[in-house]
Amino acid sequence: MKVTADIALRIADLTKVIIPEAEMDAYLEHYNKVFDYADELQKLDTENVEPTTYILPIYNAFREDVAVEGVTQEVALKDAPAVYNGGFKVPRVME
Amino acid sequence: MTKYTTVIGLEVHAELKTKSKAFCTCSAEFTNVPNTHVCPGCLGLPGTLPVLNKQVVEFAIRAGLAVNCEIQKYNKFDRKSYFYPDLCTNYQISQLDKPICLAGHIDINVDGEEKRIGVTRIHMEQDAGKLVHSGATISTSDYSGVDYNRAGVALIEIVSEPDMRSAEEARAYLENLKAILEYTDVCDCKMQEGSLRCDANVSIMPEGATEFGTRIEIKNLNSFRALVRAIDYEVQRQKEVLEDGGRLIQETRTWDDANGVTLSMRNKETAEDYRYFPDADLVPVIIDDAWIERVRAELPxxxxxxxxxxxxxxxxxxxxxxxxxxxxxxxxxxxxxxxxxxxxxxxxxxxxxxxxxxxxxxxxxxxxxxxxxxxxxxxxxxxxxxxxxxxxxxxxxxxxxxxxxxxxxxxxxxGLEQVSDEGAIMQFVEEAIAENPQSVADFKAGKDRAIGFLVGQIMKKSKGKANPGMVQKMLKEKLQ
Structure with missing residues (x-):
């Protein structure tokens, strides 16, 4: 698969990143290196290989269901750029 | 006019009755004071790591067994990425391709007819925060305040097969599911408060067709009445669009209960693309037979x-x-x-x-x-x-x-004791006969209805306290 400028702009849009036009070629080169590597991996025969989702031999790291006091509202909102009625103030979410 | 078959599937989110959140130790209790059940973990601050609450798995297994699911031994969590301020990590921890429960069913009965509705899957995930809008509705608000108390509270999502064919079947399914979640004590099921939430996928197809029509998802159904009304409305709307020669587009609509209509929801994001990938901060969960069998034995x-x-x-x-x-x-x-x-x-x-x-x-x-x-x-x-x-x-x-x-x-x-004393009743009977010679004559002339009038008179005399069975019996005997 070849990453085109259209695809790159779509990814940028989804991830809220701006790709300046002047840097597009550099981004495309970077993306395509990743995809080329993925293409290499696709060539491997994985017929009898179990899918791996986690590489360390650890599982079932649980905690017991005990509630602990967190932070106060004052602390929670201390670094918020703006506050509305005890909440983090955010701009319009729907068009 | 073409006849259509309605196809409905439900996605139900149930907040689990855990004391603490799914991946951090904050209280999962409801509170009206915003941002007081929060910590650096559920506020998405750098340097924090999620650790799974064991009770979440326990509850999910219990709910799964109660709806006849197969419990999956190998579980992992995935990140569902989206930009919306209700979660400050910009992703929701959920389960994509390895849900904890698969292939269950719930039996329903509508108008005496038994039907089995498939449960496709149940997965564990975290709830999102709550947005309080500055204006009357989300679309007229210039800004909103976000409260993260609910962010990270444990949820299970129960996804049904598209097996329901009417709003009544959907209602029966949701009623049965709700009862099961209450009996198993995994959720308090308060729809008005949002601890049990339901989205409906609704489509229609010409009768006899095998391919489903375009699926419309309806959100914001927070009562059984809303579910039924929204489905009925949506089916009618879809029929009208098709009958007018129009085409339906796959979309998400919200139920406007006050006006009794579904409205299109256009999010700023372009088409949904959640870019799921495994959450490497969480280790796999492996459930052995002993665990499953213990939960099964403890099912109420x-x-x-x-x-x-x-x-x-x-x-x-x-x-x-x-x-x-x-x-x-x-x-x-x-x-x-x-x-x-x-x-x-x-x-x-x-x-x-x-x-x-x-x-x-x-x-x-x-x-x-x-x-x-x-x-x-x-x-x-x-x-x-x-x-x-x-x-x-x-x-x-x-x-x-x-x-x-x-x-x-x-x-x-x-002073309401029923009078069952024969002497007392007989006195009322005799008085009534003496006072109503016409009714007595009517009865003797074969008008059975006249006896009802006499009984009424006797009951009135006793202020409703005479034993009605005895009154009937004694009156008839007296008149014969």
Missing amino acids: ELPAQRQARLMEQFGLPKYDASIIVSTKAMAEYFDEAVKTAKDAKGVSNWLLGDVSAYLNNEGISISEFKVSPANLAELVNLTKEGVLSSKLAKKVFTEMLKEDKSPKALVKEL
């Missing part, structure tokens, strides 16, 4: 089993039993009352009749009902023993609603 009696028991043990009709078991609190009330009641059907009649009417009227649930099961049982017994006529029993019941007193005491207090 479920609604279907309870219904069968009420029918067998107390001879209740299926209809009565199905209504009593539909909420756990009602079923427990019944079980408590029949411990001392001498007539189980009598208890059922009260619960389905006057008690339900009162609860609906007051907008409360049976757990808030003042009359104790023991006192309701006593009322049933007084009627059964002939101390109270059904009319007077209703009068006593009205008094019990004011104060949960023993009906026996109330009967005395109000």
Whole structure:
């Protein structure tokens, strides 16, 4: 698969990143290196290989269901750029 | 006009009754004070790591077994990425391709017809925060305040197969599912408060077709009534679009309960693309047979089993039993009352009749009902023993609603004991005969209806307290 400028702009849009036009070629080169590597991996025969989702031999790291006091509202909102009625103030979410 | 078949699938989110959140130790209790059940973890601050609450897995297994699912031994969590301020990590921890439960079912009964609705899957995930909008609606608000108290609270999402064919079937499925979640005590199922939420996927196809039509997802269904109304509205809307030669587009719509319509929801994001990938901060969960079997052995009696028991043990009709078991609190009330009641059907009649009417009227649930099961049982017994006529029993019941007193005491207090004394009744009978010669003549001339008038007169004389059975019998004997 070849990453085109259209695809790159779509990814940028989804991830809220701006790709300046002047840097597009550099981004495309970077993306395509990743995809080329993925293409290499696709060539491997994985017929009898179990899918791996986690590489360390650890599982079932649980905690017991005990509630602990967190932070106060004052602390929670201390670094918020703006506050509305005890909440983090955010701009319009729907068009 | 083309005939259409409706196809419905439901996605139900249930907040689990854990004390703490799914991946951090904050309290999962509801509170009205914003951002007070939060910590660096659920606020998405750098340097924090999620650790799974074991009780979440326990509850998910329990719910899964209760709806006949197969519990999956290997579980992992994935990140569902999206930019929306209700989660400050910009992703929700969920399960994509390895959900904890697969392939279950729930049986429903609509108009006497049994039907099995498939449960595709149940997965564990975290809830999002709550946005309080500055304006009247989300679209007219210039800004919103975000409260993260709910962010990170444990949820299970129960996804059904598209097996339902009418709003009534969807309602029955949701009612049964809700009862199961209540009985298993994994969720408090308060739809109005949002601890149980339902989205409906609705499409229509020409009758006899095999390929489903374009699927529309409806959100914001927070009552059974809203579910039924929204589906009925949406089916009609889709028919009209197709009949006008239009095309339906796959979209998400929101139910506007005040206006009784579904509205298109256009998010700023372009088409959904959640870019799921495994959450490497969380290790896999492996559930062994011993764990599954222990949970299975600890499962409480479920609604279907309870219904069968009420029918067998107390001879209740299926209809009565199905209504009593539909909420756990009602079923427990019944079980408590029949411990001392001498007539189980009598208890059922009260619960389905006057008690339900009162609860609906007051907008409360049976757990808030003042009359104790023991006192309701006593009322049933007084009627059964002939101390109270059904009319007077209703009068006593009205008094019990004011104060949960023993009906026996109330009967005395109000002087309502039924008169079963032959001498006293005979006096009323004789008076009535003497005062109403025309009715007596009518009866003797073969007009059976005249006896009803005479009985009425006698009851009036006794202020409703004469035993009606005895009145009938003695009056007839006297007239013969």
